[in-house]
Structures are given as C-alpha cells and as structure tokens.
Amino acid sequence: MNKEKKLVWTVLGIVISLMHIIPFYLLITTSLKGGDDTSSKWVFPTSFNLENFQNAWEQANMGTALFNNVLITSLSVAMLIIFGSLAAYPLARIATKLNRFMYFAFVAVMIVPPLAILVPLYKFIVDIGGLNTIWAVVLVHVSFWLPLTIFLYTGFIRSTIPAELEEAAMMDGAGPITIFFKVVFPLLKPVTASVIIITGMFVWNDYQFSVFFLQKAEAHTITVALSVFFSQYSNDVGLVAAGSLLGMMPMIILFLFLQKYFIQGLAAGSVKG
Template sequence: MNKKTHMWTVLGISVALLHIIPFYILLTTSFKKESDSSSKWTFPDYVDFSNFSDAWVQANMGTAIFNNVVITVISISLLIVLGSLAAYPLARVASKLNRFMYIAFVAIMIVPPLTILVPLYKFIVDIGGMNTIWAVVLVHISFWMPLTIFLYTGFIRSTIPKELDESAMIDGANRFQIFFRIIFPLLKPVTASVIIITGMFVWNDYQFSVFFLQETEAQTITVALSKFFSQYSNDVGLVAAGSLIGMLPMVVLFLFLQKYFIQGLASGSVKG
C-alpha cells in the first residue's frame, strides 16, 4: 500500500468514525435505565427496552409515524411527478427563458428556510392550513421542488439522448406520450436519488412541522420527541429510543434503493 492510498484509507476510516460514534452513543443511551448514571461511552451489561415502550406511549409514536408516512409519501409522489414533468422541457428545449428558469431554480435552493418562515406562517394561517397535513405537504413540495427539478434536468440532459424523442415523434407520439412511455421509465436511478434525498429531509423535518403541526394528533416524529426536552428536565433515554424507532423506515428505504441511488448520482443526476 503506497503513501497516497494509506492517506485515503485513514481519511475514510476517520469519516466513518465520525458517523459511527454518535450512533453508538445513541444505542448506549437508549438501552440504559433512567437510574443508570454510567458514562455514555459505556455499553450497558444488560438490555432494557423500557425506553422504547415508554417513548412509544408518551410521544404517541404510532400517530406520529402515521403522520410522517402520509406527509412523506404524498410529498415525494408529487415531487416526482411534477418535478420530472417540469424538468423535461427544461432539459430538451434550449431557450433563454428555460436557461433563466433553470438558474432561478438553482438560486432558490440557496435560500435558507428560516428567512421565509414568518411570511409563510402568516400565509398558512390565512388559508386555514394550521394543523393540517395538506398544508405541510404543500410547504415541502414548494421548498424541495427546485432541487427535484435540478436533479431531473441534469440527468435527462446527460444520460437520455434526444434521438429517442425524435424517433418517437416520427412514429406519431406526442410530447406527453414520449415522456410517460419512454423518458419516465428511464428516470429510475435519479428518481431513487430524489426519493432518498427529499424523503430524508421531509421525514426528519422539524422547522416547518413545529410551527404548522401543533396539535398532538397532527404532530410528526420530530415534534413529538421534542416534548421530552423541557425547562426542568431532559429525558435523553426516551429521545434516543424514539429516534431509533423513527429512523428505521428511512434506513430500510435506503437499503432497498441504494443501488439506484448510487447509479443516479454516478450517471450525472447532479450535473447541470
């Protein structure tokens, strides 16, 4: 092993440890009893699942997970359909207007969500969207649509030749038929990337949910778990257990889609 290879190996191990250590502490904390005052680095010599059962009941995790699933599935589905439809003409038609719109989408991605939170909150209140699933879905779609269009546009430009469109048009297909019958089935890799990237952010969202979903029956996992932190007490064991429960669906999703996710990134889905 040469010096350069050794350096990259050490760097890779260091990066892996940065991700593994917090997860290890999360595990040790979730399996410890509340009365256990041992170091957070010490894994308990017993297995106690009381934190998981208590977190499930006290945080109303069943309802929270259901709300997360509904919000995430609807948001991702609409992002995929609308984002891919919008990206197709941007990738195929070379015009000044399309170029301007593409640059605008990239610029919007840079805007921090907190800068628009106050006017957004007022808008949601005015349309009667407080504590409703559809309002949060609308917010997520609006916020993640630029990234979705950016990914789809780059993928279509770099991997799907225009000759496919031209051949289909010669056979008498219109633009919608070309897109849904030819182009969309070829978007599987970048669609997996969109599902994982946007799905992760929507599933773990706190900044929007904590403002717009305040009633218990409408809360998501992150908002439900935040109840364990208060001015007078912090029950980290319950939060750790609840976090592990909440992360499982996204872990399973990634394991199923990781092949397409990597393929989508490698095929140019993030190239402009």
C-alpha cells in the first residue's frame, strides 16, 4: 500500500473514531455538570458534580432495573451459548442434506424483523401468563438471537477447529458428548466472547420487547426505566446524561474484558458453510 492510500485510510479511521468518541465525550461532560453550570457542553467541567449519578440512580429506580437487566441478559446469553453451540456442532460436522437445510433455515430466519411478529407474539405471551415475567422475556430473546448464535458457532467450528482432534478423542473411547465438552467447547472461547458481546449488547439494550412485556415498574429494565425517566426530567440534561451513562457502563466494562477475543471470533464465525 502506497503512502497516499495509507494516509487516506488513516484519516478515515480517525474520522470514524471521532464520530463515536465525541457523543460519548459530550455525555460525560454533561453528566458531570450541575444545574447551575452554564458553560458550553464542549468544555470539560472544572469540578465534578456526582450528585447527578446519585439522583438518577434513586429517581429512575436504577437499582431494580439494573438487577432485572443483569438477570435477563445473563440467563439469555447463557442459554444462547449452551443451545447455540450444541446445535452448531452437528451442523458443522455432519454433512447431510437435512443439516444443510437446517443451517440455511437458521440463516434465513435472521432477516425476519422482530416487530413483524410482535402482535401475535404479545398475544402468545399473554396466553401463557408470561406478561411482566423475567422468564418470558428471556425465552423471547433466546428465540430471536439463537439463529445468529448458531451461525457464528457453525462457521467457527468449520473453519477453525480441525476434525482430527475429535477423531483422536474418539479413538481413545470418548463419546460425542464428552468430545464436545472436553475437546471442542474449550476451543470455542473466541467465538463465545463474540456471542457474549453481540447478543449481550442487544439483550441489554432491548427496548422493543421490554416495553411491551415488562409493563410493571418492578419489572422494568434499564431502557424502559430510562425512557420513563427521560419523560419526567427532560429539562435536566445533566440528570438524564448521568442515567444514560449508568445504563451503558456494564456493557462497556464487559467489552473491555473480552475485546481481545471479539474480532478473532467474529471473523472466523462469520465464514459461510
């Protein structure tokens, strides 16, 4: 690559980075300013006003919402990892017409927008008594993100894990379940990190399902609690910014811990079979 192209790509990378960093910077500066601070939103505050975070936590009922979010996200992601990896293993290793059809069926389901079936889904949740319950929302999230999880795991197993490892374990007398959990699953760490980040982010930030299925205040997730909070305190931008920052911090911390596996697992898991 010549110097001109390298310079263009460098400038493009800087511009894209700034597009993501600037809103985050403005959110931080706004959340740290008190109501009597009339300085520009671009100016970093000289003194930190942490009362915004305390008030947002208490007035938006963030404690209950955070607990609900952690519970829903943890259960959903755990089920996606278990069911997704177990379903992907035979699809990746057993080359039959049925498995190939099932694989492409999972891929095709990924293009269906969730809002397209929201009305019948809402009726179904009401009929089974799942309204305002954690388990119903968890099952909905698992149903919608399982195809993507299977897609990533299948591509990763096909392209990254050599079948000779499983054949050697089979010669030692190991059965299919033992081979999967003792040989294959420990090697799925990169794509598992990608699954945790991608599905965890979507489940954590979900609004469209939570606002319909979790209507009681004690069942609200962070997105629903913040939407109610915004409508009540829309004039106090510092308070609103602090609430938003509190809601996004857990996923930012999770990404920082798993980022070294993310690109590797996503690239390998997106290989088409």
